[in-house]
Every structure is written in structure tokens, then in C-alpha cells.
Amino acid sequence: MTSTRSTPAPAEELETVLDNARAASGELESARPGELAGLLRGVADALEGATEELVPLAQRESGLPEGRLRGELVRTTFQLRLFGDVVEEGSHLGATLDSPASDWPTGARPDMRRVSLPLGPVLVFAASNFPFAFSVAGGDTASALAAGCPVVVKAHPGHPELSRRTAELVTTALREAGAPEGTFALIEGTESGRAAVLDGRIKAGAFTGSNSGGRALFDLACSRADPIPFYAEMGSVNPAFVTPEAAEQRGGEIARGYLDSYTLGVGQFCTKPGLLFVPQQALREFEETLVPEVRQRNAAPMLSSGIENAFRESLNSLREHSAVRELVTGGRSEEGVTPTLLSTTAEELLAHSEELMGECFGPVSLLVGYSDTDQLLEAAAAFSGELTATVQGVEDEDVVESLFGVLRSRAGRLVWNGWPTGVSVSYAMQHGGPYPATTAPTHTSVGTAAVERFLRPVSFQNAPGAVLPEALRDDNPLGIPRRVDGKPHSA
Amino acid sequence: MTSTRSTPAPAEELETVLDNARAASGELESARPGELAGLLRGVADALEGATEELVPLAQRESGLPEGRLRGELVRTTFQLRLFGDVVEEGSHLGATLDSPASDWPTGARPDMRRVSLPLGPVLVFAASNFPFAFSVAGGDTASALAAGCPVVVKAHPGHPELSRRTAELVTTALREAGAPEGTFALIEGTESGRAAVLDGRIKAGAFTGSNSGGRALFDLACSRADPIPFYAEMGSVNPAFVTPEAAEQRGGEIARGYLDSYTLGVGQFCTKPGLLFVPQQALREFEETLVPEVRQRNAAPMLSSGIENAFRESLNSLREHSAVRELVTGGRSEEGVTPTLLSTTAEELLAHSEELMGECFGPVSLLVGYSDTDQLLEAAAAFSGELTATVQGVEDEDVVESLFGVLRSRAGRLVWNGWPTGVSVSYAMQHGGPYPATTAPTHTSVGTAAVERFLRPVSFQNAPGAVLPEALRDDNPLGIPRRVDGKPHSA
Numbered sequence: 001m002t003s004t005r006s007t008p009a010p011a012e013e014l015e016t017v018l019d020n021a022r023a024a025s026g027e028l029e030s031a032r033p034g035e036l037a038g039l040l041r042g043v044a045d046a047l048e049g050a051t052e053e054l055v056p057l058a059q060r061e062s063g064l065p066e067g068r069l070r071g072e073l074v075r076t077t078f079q080l081r082l083f084g085d086v087v088e089e090g091s092h093l094g095a096t097l098d099s100p101a102s103d104w105p106t107g108a109r110p111d112m113r114r115v116s117l118p119l120g121p122v123l124v125f126a127a128s129n130f131p132f133a134f135s136v137a138g139g140d141t142a143s144a145l146a147a148g149c150p151v152v153v154k155a156h157p158g159h160p161e162l163s164r165r166t167a168e169l170v171t172t173a174l175r176e177a178g179a180p181e182g183t184f185a186l187i188e189g190t191e192s193g194r195a196a197v198l199d200g201r202i203k204a205g206a207f208t209g210s211n212s213g214g215r216a217l218f219d220l221a222c223s224r225a226d227p228i229p230f231y232a233e234m235g236s237v238n239p240a241f242v243t244p245e246a247a248e249q250r251g252g253e254i255a256r257g258y259l260d261s262y263t264l265g266v267g268q269f270c271t272k273p274g275l276l277f278v279p280q281q282a283l284r285e286f287e288e289t290l291v292p293e294v295r296q297r298n299a300a301p302m303l304s305s306g307i308e309n310a311f312r313e314s315l316n317s318l319r320e321h322s323a324v325r326e327l328v329t330g331g332r333s334e335e336g337v338t339p340t341l342l343s344t345t346a347e348e349l350l351a352h353s354e355e356l357m358g359e360c361f362g363p364v365s366l367l368v369g370y371s372d373t374d375q376l377l378e379a380a381a382a383f384s385g386e387l388t389a390t391v392q393g394v395e396d397e398d399v400v401e402s403l404f405g406v407l408r409s410r411a412g413r414l415v416w417n418g419w420p421t422g423v424s425v426s427y428a429m430q431h432g433g434p435y436p437a438t439t440a441p442t443h444t445s446v447g448t449a450a451v452e453r454f455l456r457p458v459s460f461q462n463a464p465g466a467v468l469p470e471a472l473r474d475d476n477p478l479g480i481p482r483r484v485d486g487k488p489h490s491a
Numbered sequence: 492m493t494s495t496r497s498t499p500a501p502a503e504e505l506e507t508v509l510d511n512a513r514a515a516s517g518e519l520e521s522a523r524p525g526e527l528a529g530l531l532r533g534v535a536d537a538l539e540g541a542t543e544e545l546v547p548l549a550q551r552e553s554g555l556p557e558g559r560l561r562g563e564l565v566r567t568t569f570q571l572r573l574f575g576d577v578v579e580e581g582s583h584l585g586a587t588l589d590s591p592a593s594d595w596p597t598g599a600r601p602d603m604r605r606v607s608l609p610l611g612p613v614l615v616f617a618a619s620n621f622p623f624a625f626s627v628a629g630g631d632t633a634s635a636l637a638a639g640c641p642v643v644v645k646a647h648p649g650h651p652e653l654s655r656r657t658a659e660l661v662t663t664a665l666r667e668a669g670a671p672e673g674t675f676a677l678i679e680g681t682e683s684g685r686a687a688v689l690d691g692r693i694k695a696g697a698f699t700g701s702n703s704g705g706r707a708l709f710d711l712a713c714s715r716a717d718p719i720p721f722y723a724e725m726g727s728v729n730p731a732f733v734t735p736e737a738a739e740q741r742g743g744e745i746a747r748g749y750l751d752s753y754t755l756g757v758g759q760f761c762t763k764p765g766l767l768f769v770p771q772q773a774l775r776e777f778e779e780t781l782v783p784e785v786r787q788r789n790a791a792p793m794l795s796s797g798i799e800n801a802f803r804e805s806l807n808s809l810r811e812h813s814a815v816r817e818l819v820t821g822g823r824s825e826e827g828v829t830p831t832l833l834s835t836t837a838e839e840l841l842a843h844s845e846e847l848m849g850e851c852f853g854p855v856s857l858l859v860g861y862s863d864t865d866q867l868l869e870a871a872a873a874f875s876g877e878l879t880a881t882v883q884g885v886e887d888e889d890v891v892e893s894l895f896g897v898l899r900s901r902a903g904r905l906v907w908n909g910w911p912t913g914v915s916v917s918y919a920m921q922h923g924g925p926y927p928a929t930t931a932p933t934h935t936s937v938g939t940a941a942v943e944r945f946l947r948p949v950s951f952q953n954a955p956g957a958v959l960p961e962a963l964r965d966d967n968p969l970g971i972p973r974r975v976d977g978k979p980h981s982a
Contacts (some may be wrong), residue, residue: 029900071598078596091979094940096919105569106916107562110909114919114940117899119932203925203932222713226875226926229933384717395955404958408608408949409520416954418601425597427977428587428605430950434694435717441610441694441947442720448977449585449605449948456932457940459904459921464886467895467907481979486918486939488582488972488981 014192018201020182021121021150027180028148029118032470033478035178036148037084042177043137043145044080046169047073054162058131061159063301063336068265069132076132079139079425083146086448090480092116092146094457095471097484111462113472116455118148119229120203123196125217127208128158128303129268135159136166136186139425139446140206140231147454150183152202154193156209158304163188197221197230204454207232208270208445210310211359211436218439231453232439233432235359237274238420239383240390241376245397246417247282254392255289258365259297261419263339266300267363268307271388271420274359275366277346277379283369287327287343290367294328294341301336302362308337311362315340318364321355323348330363339363346370346379353382373399377406385434385441386411388420412437412444505683509692511673512612512641518671519639520609523961524969526669527639528575533668534628534636535571537660538564545653545660549622552650554792554827559756560623567623570630570916574637577939581971583607583637585948586962588975602953604963607946609639610720611694614687616708618699619649619794620759626650627657627677630916630937631697631722638945641674643693645684647700649795654679688712688721695945698723699761699936702850702927709930722944723930724923726850728765729911730874731881732867736888737908738773745883746780749856750788752910754830757791758854759798762879762911765850766857768837768870774860778818778834781858785819785832792827793853799828802853806831809855812846814839821854830854837861837870844873864890868897876925876932877902879911903928903935 028036047054051073058069086092093116101109122144127134134140136153144151155163167186174183187196197205197220205221205228207214214232221230242254258276278286302308319326323344330340346368349356356366370376380403383389389411393400407414412433423431429447432438438445443453460468470477481490519527538545542564549560577583584607592600613635618625625631627644635642646654658677665674678687688696688711696712696719698705705723712721733745749767769777793799810817814835821831833855840847840859847857861867871894874880880902884891898905903924914922920938923929929936934944951959961968972981 026896026900030896075597085977089977091974096940098915098917098919104915104917106566107913109915109917112915112917112919114921114938120900218718219713222710222718227709227713227930228926229931395957400955401958404954405517405521408960409517409611412948413950413952414954414958415952416958418953422598424589424595424600424603426589426595426600426603427974428589428603428950430605430948432948434947435719439718440720442944444948447605449587453933456925457903457921457923457935458899459919461904461906462909463895463905463907464891466886467892467905483582483918486576486580488979490979490981 011195014187014195017152017185017187018196018199021152021185022201024150024180024182025120028150028183031148033087033090036146037087039174039177039179040080040084040087040142040145042173043170044077046173047137047166048077050169054165057162057165058159061162062131062303064265072130072132075425076137079133080137080142082425082448083142083451086451087146090471090478092451092455093471093480095480095482097472097482099485112459113468114457114459115469115471116457119454119456120149121201122149122151122454123202123205124151124153125193125207125209126153126156126163128156128307129265131159131162134208136163137170139450140208143450144206144454146451149454152185152187152196154196155186155188160188194220198224200226202228204228205230206445206453209234211235214439229453230439231443231445233270233445234436234438235361236270236387236433236437237357237359238271238386238388238390239275239277240273240392241277241380241403242279243391243393243397243399244279244373245394246392247279249394251282251285252289255286256293257419259290259293261421262365263297263363264421266302266337267339268303268361269421271423273365273390273420275368277368277370277376280345280369280371283367286367290341291327294339297339299331299333299335299338307361311360314360315362315364317355318342318360318366321352323352323356337363341365341367343367346375350379350382357382377402380406383410385437387431387433387437388413388415390415390418390420392417410434502686505678505686508643508676508678509687509690512643512676513692515641515671515673516611519641519674522639524578524581527637528578530665530668530670531571531575531578531633531636533664534661535568537664538628538657539568541660545656548653548656549650552653553622553794555756563621563623566916567628570624571628571633573916573939574633574942577942578637581962581969583942583946584962584971586971586973588963588973590976603950604959605948605950606960606962607948610945610947611640612692613640613642613945614693614696615642615644616684616698616700617644617647617654619647619798620756622650622653625699627654628661630941631699634941635697635945637942640945643676643678643687645687646677646679651679685711689715691717693719695719696721697936697944700725702726705930720944721930722934722936724761724936725927725929726852727761727878727924727928728848728850729762729877729879729881730766730768731764731883732768732871732894733770734882734884734888734890735770735864736885737883738770740885742773742776743780746777747784748910750781750784752912753856754788754854755912757793757828758830759794759852760912762914764856764881764911766859768859768861768867771836771860771862774858777858781832782818785830788830790822790824790826790829798852802851805851806853806855808846809833809851809857812843814843814847815857828854832856832858834858837866841870841873848873868893871897874901876928878922878924878928879904879906881906881909881911883908901925
């Protein structure tokens, strides 16, 4: 259970981790914003300083290329620092003050002040496909720490050495930045993860990974005597729709952008476009552009043999489906796998949605020919919960507005004339969506709003200044934006 | 399933209700803030105009006194109008705009804009104890409509005629204010409620009532193939703590305030103080003040015979507990029930927490003598999820800060030198708390923030103005507060 252990930890060590997390919880709850921001920045500095050690370790365990991993580490440290800024800016606390009002229509209104406090220890399940940005010190960890919650990370078995080394660096950086012991710990093994999600000391969970894994953990979290919020970001098909005019005006460019997006990271992105809808009359042209280009792609290794096996299994059931034509059959060499390209019609897709509209995590995508824009809209309406939906269109084209109208209630992020892979870490990012994209449609797991998942509001009625959190005191000592008597007040 | 039907509706009618709600969903999603506010105000006006009809109906079915019901109806119409103001002010949409930034550290940042959209049809389970404010047109309905969600209310069987008449008024008012058909419907019967919570057309649920009822529905919502957020506001013991100095300085006043609070509404408030901790040395004085006053209280009817039977059952198991002394035994007459007062020690309470620390919904409360402030803090730490916790203390008294420190991670609202009954509808109100007070610790069911439960964020990446919701357009046509490049911008 320590960060240097290589075998699953015994139950007593999990006990210690959880006890320490609980103990740290009270101390972190009273940490000042500057202190919390200091923790986040300390972790960022430590990871950045260890780039030359961490990147080769990540390469060895994930098989991902060096450039991608360097970029991902930059993203990870940037994200930690951005959450440091969020903490200091203070909007996320939702500080709200109502002054006493004797004439309030529901009876004399007392002095009421509301602020968000940390939920308590958060259990983070690391993902395999982003060994930095969605793993030990990734977005869930950063946003939970920003909320003031201790974090227990369940390591992903796909990169155990990297996980342990990252955890060591995080632990040391937190200690040096003054964090209480128990602010962070790494645990390993499925059984430890299951035990932790069921444990009363854990107050929320976050997960990035497959639908089956996320749902199983969500079910455990809900089955507790005291259920906890469980934020699982799971699979997504991320349909992309090419309008008739876009296909005509720039079909070739769209085809190449699509190929780059669905094969990025060997297709192992939760935002990979798994389906591309193109007008039936343009399908042949798309196929002719794509087939030779797909064939030229180099083989690359998948993250692990487990993931490759799962990919192969779901790929085979797609390939063997009677409604699917195989345009390019991906191969397997010592260097890894090459991409596959499949094709079908919207009519067949709708008739076999159960089998054809699920996520296939890996380098494959399905071209779907649609007969007319009515069928395009019908197909768009068949999706229920997606992280993203993409429209390649032409402004002022008739179908565009209707298409957005259908898609906006079905996906968390709508992309116009771009591709869904590549999730920016910013204020306005939404990385989430209705089930099955996530178990929590009202939240995001990327972007600054991710911190909200780990906060709970508390109101103080007529309370004296001495017991109020600083965010609520008369003189606004933290200098944060607050809402006073219903009106926003900047600091 | 129509609002005038007196028997549980057949399944086909539920189908129609849910189909209509789904159909209304798309239209409401595009409603402008002024239109949504108009719906809320129309409903408020209609209910207010029917005061002389509704209050007697509520009296007859609930047994609650006229004055209380008139006040509750005022609260209900005020609440609807306040949510109208919330909708027009627009902060709840969380509109956030990031401009393109080519130098963004995670790679060129696209134009990204995030706004909250309605979740879709919401199923509201009405409560028995507030036939207006937490029933057909109560806080859950008002906040769901404010979010732009159609509402299906499962009527509480405790006031069927009032529910139907309220639903008629709501339906007519909504129609006259221009709402799409299907914006609102009433359903009746446990089976209809269960079927609706499991139905894919329902996108969120809200409930106010008992722990067993709330948990059962939460479990159903989580068991769906596509789980939905289910916001259950359930029972709470609402402990109140009298510090040594407060007991000395104003024990008599505190005792009387406590009595008024725990007997208010015949003890049928989810914020009723079920336990009052007093210093052991002051216990006798509290008892001497309270006992004659409790005995003088008049009998009053409980909401229904079902609730009275449940009360009697849990009361009996408290009274017969070996650790409990009975100070005043409540009676039963034609007029209803009189209050009960019980007493124990903190030591016994902690030793028998399972039996003694649960909610007993009705006119009873338990005085608890504590030996010293260490034991007081130990007892406070034994609670896990409460809607409220109350401290009667003296400023600068040593224990006060520690007590607030313990309680703030255990309750949604902390009351200082007041009583928890009486929940103001305002901006800073938090009516919620960790489980078992609610199933959703990150949310509130009263106050303007309640609208957040029914919204989901969506981001638009590089999208043209024509497909952007108005809240996100360049010229801010709604004139709402937005966050631009991380900085708050007032309208």
C-alpha cells in the first residue's frame, strides 16, 4: 500500500491508508486557499522536475511514443497549476451571503451564509490510456486536492512502476509543501479497490475507463449503507456527422482528419470517433480516399495485452456482422497493430444498433452512409449518452441547426468542423455526458469545473464570525467573488 | 393520470404522460428565460388566486391549522416567483466562454463555450407534511421548471384531493402561460411511481420523505440500465447542543424554544430537533422547566393514520428502551396526540446509538445529559449525515469553535442560537446533508441553488453563432453574468 510496494497490499495496510486519509481530511478542510494551491504547485514542480525519469518509464510500460508522453506530462503539470489558480480565485466555493431581512415573504430571514466544503477522502481509479493525465496525478486527483479532499488512488495495473514512482514524487512533494500525512496514497489490486469503494471513510469516487468497470464500481458505491457520489467517465462512441455540403466541398480533407483522429493514440482515446456518417452518394469517394491511407499507417503497440485482447474480441464481432463491410483489415506484427476500417449504412446501423453502436476501444472506426438528411437526423437521435458529437458542416446549411438541436441533449461536447480527440483543459471544457458516457451527467471530469464534484455546500445561520469559514466572513478576507443578497459581488 | 382521476391510473395513461413529458422536453429546452419565468409566475398567480379554495381543502386532508397552511401557500407562491427571478438573472446557467488561445499549454485552445441545459423530464415525489411547499407545486417542481424540465409529480396519498386540484390549477396556468403540453402532469399510486422512476423517459428524480421510501426509490433509480440522478431528502435527527455557559445563562429560554421547535407542526418537520444535549448538571433544571410545559400542550392531529401508526411504533421502541427515562407520556384523544418528552445520558446514547439516534417523525424529543465538553464533542462526532445541527452557546466560549468544527462536516445547515425548524427560501439556504439526510450531499432541495440539480453542462467547440444557445452568443443577448477566459463578467 506504500508507493514502493510491488504486490497487492494486505488489508491492514489499506486500513492505515484509509485512517490516515480520514485524519488528513479535517486538517485539509481548514487549509487556506494559498496552502492548497501550494500543494498543487508543489506536485506540479516535482513531476516536471522528474520528466526525464518519468517519460522513459511511461514509454516502457505503455508503449506510447515519447512525444505524446512529454506532451501529456506538460498537460498534467499545467492542470495541477491551473487548479491552484482556481483555488485561489475562489469562485468554486460558491460563497453566498443573505443578510437578515425581517420583511422576507417566508418569514423573517436570518443571516444565512453558504459555502462549499470538501466532501472528504476521494477514491480515484486511474486509467490506462493516459498514464499521466488520467492516472496517479491526473485530473481527478488534481480536482479532488483542489477541493481540499485527501486522495487515495487505485493504480492501473497497466503501468505499475510509473504509478509507484509518480506516487512517491507526489507524496514527497505534498509533505514538503506542508500537507498533512494521509493527504495522498496509492493502493494496488482489484480487491483493494473494491474494499476501498465500500469503505465508510471514502466519501466519493472517480473513475475513468470501461463501461463494465465503471458500472460495477458505481453499483458498489450505490449499494453502500451510505451511498456516495461516484463519478465514472466511461466509454463513448463519439459519432461524427458529415453534412451533404461539407462532403461535397471538402470530403478529402474531412476523410484525412477523421483518419488521424480515430487512429490517434492507437484508437485508445475515450473521445475516438467510432462512427463517421457520410452521405451515401459520397461514401465511395470517402472509401477511395481512406482505404489507401489506412493501409499505409504503421503498426503501433496497444497499451497492454489485456486491452488488445478486448479490442480484438469486440473488433471481431463487428467485422463478422452481416451488415458490415470490411474495407481495411488491420494487421498484427511485432510493432503492434494497424488500423481497421469498416463500412455500413445508416439503415443497417439503426436496425442493429445494439451490436453496431457500442464502443470498440482501439484503432477501428465505422463509415456509415446515410440516404438523406432525415435519415441523418434519425440516426443522430438514436444516440443517448456520448462524451462528444461532431458535426462537419457548412454554415447556413439547412440541416446544421436541427442536427445541433438533436445532439445537444445527447452529448457533453459538440464539436464543429474539428475532431473530438484532444480535450482542452480550460474553464469552459465539458468532458462528460448522459449515461452511458458517465454516471453523473451534471458534472465534468476535465476542466476547472471538475472541482465541483468534490464539494458539498454548508449553510451557517446567524453564526458568529469566529466559527465562520473565512470565505463567509464580513470582510471577505480571501478576496473571493461572492453573491450577496442575490447579487454577484466580485472581490 | 389526469389530475381529476381518483383511482390509480392504468399503465396506458402513464405512457401518455411520459410521452408528453418527453415531447415537451425539447420545446422547453429552447424556451427563453422570460418564457420560463412567465410559467413560474403564472403558476404562482393561479395558486394565490385560489387561496380560499385550497387552504380549506388542505386543512381537511392534512389536519394542519389554517394559519400554518396560509403561510405555507405564501411560501409556495413566493418560491415559484423567486425561481422566476433566478431564471431571468441567469447565473444558474454557468455560462463560460474561453476564447481561442494558440499558446495554451495543452495545445492550441479552441473557442469553447459551456452552458447548462435542462436534464429532461423530472419525476417529483410529493411529501405529506407540507401539502403546498413540498408537494405538487413545491420546491422540487419549481426548481425543475426553472431549469426548463417538464415535471411529473407522483401525488402523496395523504392529500389526494388537494393534489388533484393543485395539479388542475398548475396545468391550466401553464397552458395559459404558453407552456407546451406535457410540461406538467400528476400521477397517483405507488406502482405508477415505481414504473415512472424506472422509465427511460424520466431523466432525474426528487423525493422528500422517509428514509425507507427515499432509499428504495434511490435504489431503483440506480438499478436502471441508464441510472439517473435521484435527489432524496430524507430523515434527520437534527441534534441541538446547549453549551455549559448557555445552559447557565439562559437555560429556561432555551428549554422553551426547544419545546416550541420540536412540537411545531406536531413534530412532523424533517428539521425537528430530535435530541437536545444539555450539561448533566443542568439536566434537572431543564426537566423541571419542560415537564409542566409539555403537559400543557394541546392535542393536535397528525397528518394521517399511517404516519401516526409509524410514529407510535418508533416512539414505543424509544420509550421501552432501558436507557431511556420517560418524562412526559404523550396522550391520544379525539383532537389528536400530545407531545412526549424523554431523557437519557450521552454515555447511554453513544452505547445504544443504533436504537436511540434514529429519526422518530412526530412530537417527541430526547433530552441528553452530557458530563463534560469532551463528551459533548464525542457525541457530536457520532452523527454522520444531518440536515441541520444547532448550537446554543455563548460567543467566545471555548467549546463553540470545536463544536462547529465537528458539526460542519456532518450537517448541511448549522444554526447558532436559534432552532432548525423554519427553512428560509433564499439564496444562501442549504437544505441537504451527507447520507442519510440525503442521497446527494452536493446539492440542496430548498433555496435558489436547488435548480442546479436539474441542469447538465454542454460545451460547444468552435460552433457558429446560429447553433449556440443564446446564453453563449458573442453579444450576450440574455444579459446574464458569464465567465470569460476565467474571469467573472457581470452582465
